[in-house]
Amino acid sequence: MLSSRNVWIFIQAEKKHICHRSSKHFAGLNKSRDSSVITPSPLSSFSLSKSLSGLSAARRGLIHRKMSENGVTSRRSKVLTIDTMNATVKKVEYAVRGPIVQRAVQIEKELNEGAKKPFTEVIKANIGDAHAMGQQPITFFRQVLALCSYPELMNENSFPEDAKGRAHRILQGCGGKSIGAYSASQGIECIRQDVARYIERRDGGVPCDPDNIYLTTGASDGIVTMLKLLVSGEGQSRTGIMISIPQYPLYSAALAELGAVQVNYYLNEEKCWSMDISELQRSLEAARQHCNPRALCVINPGNPTGQVQSRECIEEVIKFAAKENLFLMADEVYQDNVYADGCEFHSFKKVLFEMGPEYSGTVELASFHSTSKCYMGECGFRGGYMEVINMDQEVKAQLTKLVSVRLCPPVPGQALMDLVVNPPQPGEPSYNTFMKERTATLSNLAEKAKLTEQILNTVPGIMCNPVQGAMYSFPQITLPERAIKEAKEKGQAPDMLYCMKLLEETGICLVPGSGFGQRDGTYHFRMTILPPTEKLKILLSKLKEFHQKFTQQYS
Amino acid sequence: MLSSRNVWIFIQAEKKHICHRSSKHFAGLNKSRDSSVITPSPLSSFSLSKSLSGLSAARRGLIHRKMSENGVTSRRSKVLTIDTMNATVKKVEYAVRGPIVQRAVQIEKELNEGAKKPFTEVIKANIGDAHAMGQQPITFFRQVLALCSYPELMNENSFPEDAKGRAHRILQGCGGKSIGAYSASQGIECIRQDVARYIERRDGGVPCDPDNIYLTTGASDGIVTMLKLLVSGEGQSRTGIMISIPQYPLYSAALAELGAVQVNYYLNEEKCWSMDISELQRSLEAARQHCNPRALCVINPGNPTGQVQSRECIEEVIKFAAKENLFLMADEVYQDNVYADGCEFHSFKKVLFEMGPEYSGTVELASFHSTSKCYMGECGFRGGYMEVINMDQEVKAQLTKLVSVRLCPPVPGQALMDLVVNPPQPGEPSYNTFMKERTATLSNLAEKAKLTEQILNTVPGIMCNPVQGAMYSFPQITLPERAIKEAKEKGQAPDMLYCMKLLEETGICLVPGSGFGQRDGTYHFRMTILPPTEKLKILLSKLKEFHQKFTQQYS
The missing domain is CATH 3.90.1150.10 (Aspartate Aminotransferase, domain 1)
Known part of the structure; x- marks a missing residue:
């Protein structure tokens, strides 16, 4: 154990490094204006915290306090260093x-x-x-966003009537008819209704309840929020989350931050990156030796792999999730990005409901969409939604509470999401251009x-x-x-x-x-x-x- | 211990409740369209998970799997229930x-x-x-946002030249000159430069490095991110965060979610909700008995209390933080909202730098601002920034990495933040109206x-x-x-x-x-x-x- 006296000597020994290093270290902050500022050398604080890292945090705190009392406040180690920061954050990679x-x-x-x-x-x-x-934004979307931002433009003849109609409807859904007001934390109600109708059209009439829709800050926000709900337990009981390898690193980053166990299943490169049920089974069995796997994440169409899962494959995955009692997370942000002949996008929800009540009434599913991909590519707006199916009502109440802490997703992104799910229709002035x-x-x-x-x-x-x-x-x-x-x-x-x-x-x-x-x-x-x-x-x-x-x- | 056989009997006994309850429970989802769907009763899943809650998660998993093998997949308990969800999320209140x-x-x-x-x-x-x-948005801000959303408006004579100039500059800073592109995770560079110049003007010339500015999704995002970095340790060494009572409940909610220890210090209601150093000291000493207090959060002007801290008080708080080796977090989102005679807003950074190099070179400070309050009140855009002072360079690299996982703050909010820090100047066409x-x-x-x-x-x-x-x-x-x-x-x-x-x-x-x-x-x-x-x-x-x-x- 180091005594505070030893630390004091240690600091004295390090002090000689301080003066000539500090100006370089804080060059950005001090620039030419205030070169008199003397700061501790990063080396000295680093070494100090290294040398203290064997001690308990409380003990280190005590030492720092002793240092203060000895009048070395200005040369004390930083509160927040690489050694004392949140260790799970350090594990995050992106x-x-x-x-x-x-x-x-x-x-x-x-x-x-x-x-x-x-x-x-x-x-x-x-x-x-x-x-x-260099991809150009969709004209109609940007016209509506301009109208929402500056409603005085409603009087301009240069804007088409359908754009004005959409803007009017969105603004009616906003507090004080301004996109500058907070929305409900779950998202603006009329937009959630539009999302629900879009999903029903997309899925051939499978019903969708707007109460199951949560607007999000891009799909990432929804994915992290869902993972957050799922993580629990310690040691052997710690939640495991199954993700594909290769995967989109948001997943591994979020799991690292949440301290969940990343459970890898490999996509089959030889079969065009398809999912193999036998591989899912292998991965799950192996994981059960050391954690509690609770959810299975699928990205379809795939990132980074670009594959489109077949309907049969999705059905098998759903059966697997049902059999193994896994929560399904379907990342479907590329749902319009299907290019290859013979490939088609099938939403997990649609397949689930086509499999009948044994599945549609029980399998828990969260699916994610976004304004950032497809044909619109509006990443900067951070718009998105998630739909939750068969979610326990008490958990849903917790989810609603959790999202309320961050107040609401960005309203311009919500507006954009509305346009994506409710684009110009045949007969409307903007339809052809759109x-x-x-x-x-x-x-x-x-x-x-x-x-x-x-x-x-x-x-x-x-x-x-x-x-x-x-x-x-x-x-x-x-x-x-x-x-x-x-x-x-x-x-x-x-x-x-x-x-x-x-x-x-x-x-x-x-x-x-x-x-x-x-x-x-x-x-x-x-x-x-x-x-x-x-x-x-x-x-x-x-x-x-x-x-x-x-x-x-x-x- | 419950055997899987017992669970099976238990489920059979509960089954009679299932049919007549399910339609009500999922009324929202099924509505009139698909009333044939049979779902487990919430009571039954709740009771089951209750009865299983004494078992380990792995054991519960096993039971669920046995249930599946027995062909009761469609009546199995939910994966995610109030009993099996993330316990820290349950503690969150807002x-x-x-x-x-x-x-x-x-x-x-x-x-x-x-x-x-x-x-x-x-x-x-x-x-x-x-x-x-009912507060009206600032015309200039909304004009620029409309121009950024739909740059074709640059050709309209009805928009003032300074609005066009700002929009042009913001768009130049965007990938592909579109606010639909992702920005750098730390925020658009020219906007961070504008923020830095604003802070320098506000603080009477104290230098500000744009590299210390992080644009955020409202101030909440920045605050939660900083708290996330600070949380570490277990048991007696767990990070404690000092917050005022009364407080803005984002803080308590974030601390609950992060599993940090909330350390309360009371504002002095008799003295117009001012901060007492003796109370800070009392609170800190008490906290040190059971955790490792590492940061002190201050909201000034105050929420919910509406007080404006005096310069003297801020100086004492900084001295206290320096003496006690605490990281300072200054929530300054109401910096333009000062009404009372004799009151003035003093930023923590300005006071810190006026106290000389002993403090300005060492005390770690993060301060937060937002587009949501002051005279603009643009909450829906979720714009904000944080400035970090004296942050360890390695920690800063970790911070930059951490924010990159969420890609970027919403770009329209970034644009709005730019206008707040760079409003019309005397001589510009929009100055008088603004x-x-x-x-x-x-x-x-x-x-x-x-x-x-x-x-x-x-x-x-x-x-x-x-x-x-x-x-x-x-x-x-x-x-x-x-x-x-x-x-x-x-x-x-x-x-x-x-x-x-x-x-x-x-x-x-x-x-x-x-x-x-x-x-x-x-x-x-x-x-x-x-x-x-x-x-x-x-x-x-x-x-x-x-x-x-x-x-x-x-x-």
Whole structure:
């Protein structure tokens, strides 16, 4: 045990580092204006907390207090350090905005500052951010949003009547007829009604109760909220959540933060990333040895894998969930993004209800949708909804209470969600333009999905499943043994080494497969199909060239 | 221990309840369309989970699986029940949208359906929702938002040039020049720069680094994120967070959810809800017996109490935090809402820097602002920012990573935050209108703050401190012993009984003091000053009448 006296000596010994380090450390804050500020060296606080980390928190607190009493307040260790912060937060990883993307941003800055590189721009194919890649917003949606923001525009002749009608209806649902008012925490009532009617149309008449709809801050918010409800128990009884591998890293990040057990099931790459019930069973049995698996998450159409699950597969998954008493979570944010011939989107809810009351009356399901994907790609608005089916009424009351703490989802995002579920209808003035824009975007995505698959499969050492849906390809790449060895020596995932080199040499920003999970010994990357066609062709051609060069270099 | 055989018998015994209960229970879902669906009775699942709740989760899982194998899948207990859900979520309470507000919404529906009541409308004075109470948005802000939503409006002559300039600048900062693109997770860079310049102006030149600014989804998001970083340890070492009593219940709700220890310090009602250092000391010493207090939260101007802390008080609080090694969290969302003569808003950051390098170089501070309050009241946009000072660089990297999982705060809210920190300047075309609107709103609030205090203090048994700032009064009410007894018999807080009766008899919706915390044996309510002046007068007059009647009735 360290006595407070020892700590004091320790600090004295460290003090000599303080002065010449501090100005650098807080360079951002102090800049030229207040260079007299003297701050503790990060090294000194780090070392101190390291040296104290064997002590209990209360004991450390005592030591800090003793330090204060000794008059060293200004040189005390920070309250919040990497050692004393929330440990579960440290475990969180999110590759889609991870180190490779940070480096891409840095390279962009270097290019702007005139740095010479073997390329003139960074092409970001790391994130499903359609507008950033040049996709145009749907005119009707933006007209209604402008009208909602500034209702004085209702008097303008330049706005079509159906846009005014939608804006009027949304504003009627808002407190004080302003989108600046809080909404009900579950979302604006008339919008939840529109969502319910949309789901009924989509699912061929299966009934939907607006009371089961919760508007959310993007789909992520709904997913995290549902996971939060499900997590309980300790040790062997701790909640396990089954997620696909590869997965969208929101899931692993949320599970890490909530301290739940991540239970992996592998998608079948050989069968176009489909789900195998035998693999679900294996995964579940294994998990039951050490935790309490309670929910099964499915992303369909798939992210990062781009597959579209068949109706048969969904039915089997539902049967499996029913048999094993698992709560189903269906992430269906790409429901309009289906490109491949013979593929069709089937919502989990529709299949569930077609399976009859034995299932539709019992299986608990939460499904998620968003304004961020499909043909609209309005990520910045953070709109979304979730529908809960067969949820226990007491739990639902708890859910409603929980979302009320954050007051309400952003109202502009709610308005946008309303337009997505209630777009212009035949006969309305905006219908033709809307359909033209929608079709153009979806056809263009379909074309790029095919293009991506085709070109990638011409490269020896790259193997790409059909991009049946969503916005991504997730090809397997063969890496030379020497590259794998080098990466391991660097403590890096081999596909991270590959993607980092790709970025530095070509300006192309992809996310390594290791950020999504993959079978041991296999390597992948996720690439969006979102860049404009001409840019996508350049990207694919550069990628092809890079892959060949990389393979040669390490062979 | 229950064997699976016993459970099976138990279920058989319960089955007779199933059929006639199910249709009622799922009435919402099934409505008239699919009345054939048979669902388990909520009573049966509840009883089952109750009876199983003594068993381990793994054992319960086993029983459910046995049940499935026996072919009772369709009658199995739910996966997610009140007994098996996240226990910390159950502890969360949020009075501002609690039972009294739910009842108010119900009464509104009853009135709409023609029910006869002693009043014709519900007056909601429960939540700081300015637009819902008729406050008009700032024209300039909404013009810019319309331009950002639908940039085709840039060609319209009816929009002023400064609005176009702001919209252009914001759109330049967006991916693909669209507010539909994701922003950087920390927020759009040029907006963070504008925030930094605003803080420098506000604080008389104290430097602000845009890298210390994080744009957020309302202030709530920033506060919860900071608390999340701070929580660690178990048992005696568990993080304690000091919050004022009365408090804004976001804090208690977030602490419950995070499993942190809520450490109460009482504001001094006799001294106009000021902070006493001796009380902080008492609270801290007591807390150190059972947890590890690491942060001190201050709301200034105060919610629900409406006080404005003096510069001296803030300086003492900072010294206390420095001495006791506490991380400071300053909730400053009402920074423009200061009404009382002699009161002035002092930001914690400004005072901290005026105290010299001994403090400014060491005390860790996070401060929060929002688009929801002040003169703009744009709650629905969920805009906000936080500034972190002296945060450990490694922790900051973790913070940046953590916020990246949720991708980005809503971009329309970010745009609005930009306008708040960068409003029209003298000489710009919109300046005069902007200033006129801003001043009118703030003067009106000041008038209503005074009116509320004056009228409330004319009622015997109501004692109201000056509403120096923010948007609330939090008067103390004297309740007759008989009313207190009746409430206790009902298991209700006495001020809840009072507020519920007030709602039923007059249509006025307030929040009981028990939802914010108060000294034992004292009773309060929180009332916003937001209703339009004429309606506020009616409200206060009805309240006065009710209080007198209530007092008589129970005396």
